[in-house]
Amino acid sequence: MRRIILMGVAIAWVISQAACSKKPGANPAPGPTVNPPVVQAYPGFQLALTNDASKQVELYDPMATDWNATEAKKWRWSPTTSLGFSTNEVKSFGGGTDFKVRKMKIWQDASYAVISDNGMAALIAYPSGQRVWSKVISGNLHSAELLPNGNIALAAADGNWIRVYASSQGADNNTYTEYSLGAAHAVLWDPVINGLWVTGQDLTNNAHILTALAVGGTDADPELTELKQYRVTLPTAWGHEISAYYGNTNLLWVTTNGGEYVFNKTAKTFSVSPTNNLTFVKGIGNQPGGQIVLVRPDANKNPRPAISCSLNNWSSGTVDFYTSGGQWQGSRIVNGACFYKVKIVYDNYQ
Template structure:
């Protein structure tokens, strides 16, 4: 669950006016890992003198008495290599930390209390750590040559882990936009210096790691070091190597030199504040003239800021990294974007060999399709910053030449559509912080003048919808941490006053729905690490007591479904790096034994499906434009 960085009141520092060489109001504290003092220190960047007690806002080091660490664990905490503040889905905050050397430690501690939640002494010179949304910890070890995900969600001493071999592994950053773990290092076979992304699969108790090879990119310069979120655009990353600092565009795969003087060698950490100011540490030994930290060749007692430029020095400290003390993975969780393509499944069951482009706008982040009773289709697309656009396909199979904007709200993040038996259409949209809105299209093709809010829960992340033969519409919403909810629109067009929770699963990441001719409704949910689940609502209106798992692939990232006139149901799933898969359910309720891959394009971001009355099915896919 994302919140605006600006509402993190406890972490917001009070500064002086922006534009001068001071911290800007609304910027976060900056935390440094002091290897000399063997502790983390969070500073207020608005205080010029970091030796002043007023600059220090929080400190932590492992303790046997107050922190519940063992004496052995405390002794392993020396060469502090990485640390991040993270907010869990529950709202609780934790700090994840890694200390290197031949015998180091990785740990998760409560924040701000600093009590041990998980810890493990590890060899291999730990260089990076990240807390995953499921509570597991990712750790990168440079001399160990690996990236691991430990099952820390299972208890304070959990030892199970998954491992990905990566020589000189130096970074680990979770990306909520694509649900991948960015890492940096060298291919152990080719020795190529690379930035790549790992899919975290399996279950929280038994994680697994797989490289999303389509995300791999050779570094422009050798010696990959840090990877961090760019505060103004989730489509970009900060990346540093031994000799340079970059902004990396995930869509275009282009490295651009870091701005404002921040592009230089020996940069050990980099990030930026909400104001735009860049925060960076660089080894004092690489500076001209050299800095005053001599504890090692990689330390500094100074944190450098750019745009505006300033420095903050802690006398006697030995910082390796400094982090913008934000609890969020990135400024906003926004998916990558692509174009919309259509693949047809004939009434006979045969899929077309290829796809046809429906909309070539490469800025689309989501799409929904609905089949009208006259044999036409309506496709709704979300263009971030622009709104929702509609494009029709006639019963004769001709697509409209141009899309028409039906909603100018550029904050919309998700869309769903349901076609009514009488020829009308209901479109549902999600506006983060505001709720869910509905807009209708009459059988004549005229759109309502404005949308109507049907759910004021601003935490809703995803929406799906389906219409039933009786003319009712059912909208399903995902509320992270609170499950899946259903709200009904009756035949007269009135939405129910409240939603009903139909699934208590807290980790649902994607959702779809389809109504069948017999009046039943099927809702599919994606649970990362677990697979795809199906929940049925009987024609009489009662929901099954629990969902049934229909696909155990924990890597599925998106789902769609369509009902067929013979009573069958088709469900499509996206497996990043693998493609789109299809599985059917007969009218008698029997699922096919396995899914069939119908599209080998591993870059597909999203899917939506609709079945026509003559038995064909149209599947819209949204391939990443960068692939």
């Protein structure tokens, strides 16, 4: 993967390698340079981090100023046989590529979570972690979403597809529908458009796109159809993350290898994120109060942090916090961690 490097004059490099993925990284790019005067406590919802080093999904309290302290970590999860998972599923789990909590009206307003990992996906009761549905699935899964009807949507970067599995029909149900999308990286349900936002690559012309899919059919036999009126070409190549922009239902966070953006649904336009248009951002979101939280690989920072992920080039031991206007506030650093993605633990879709 390549990025845009500023060296006196602007030289545009075409980003030509495959999308982010859990694959070796790219050339370094600057990280935050302004040091806050003190370590601050940040009010807001807990933050979910997928940790390749511990092979767990971990929830941290942003009010805690030292995330290495035991009390900062509020919840952790990995599949176990005692939670109802098979031995093969337990062995397949590497820490997760996505995690979302949703309050489900169809299930007495209880909270559930969906998790994707490179080789498996799961739907669990939250916070108990008990298995509701799970499956070992090849294709390098990068994102998961729990639909309002209890079915699970998945994006597979190497499988080149978006699928919806009929998880509402039982813990071992294997029925699914598939939509072909190259380097598929993100799925996010949007109740405003009643559709599923996705990023990927059009396999017919190689265009890097953001688009939306309608989920039709029945709960037991779903169907996927593109809502072509929402299709747009991404500003830079290799789409990655899509997250809700809490506080404005007309906006979405969208990242690519080449930048980070705020997408306006009605205008179908992208504006540069206030956080300096960083490259290779793997996870981004905002607290309802406006604070922006993101994770970006240590390998893409210049200088590389002294405490960084040594396991791979696509994760980081650091989570960065910014004001809604893009001013860097500070970081949380966990020794030995390799965080791939961050999610705001908020059980509403928007």
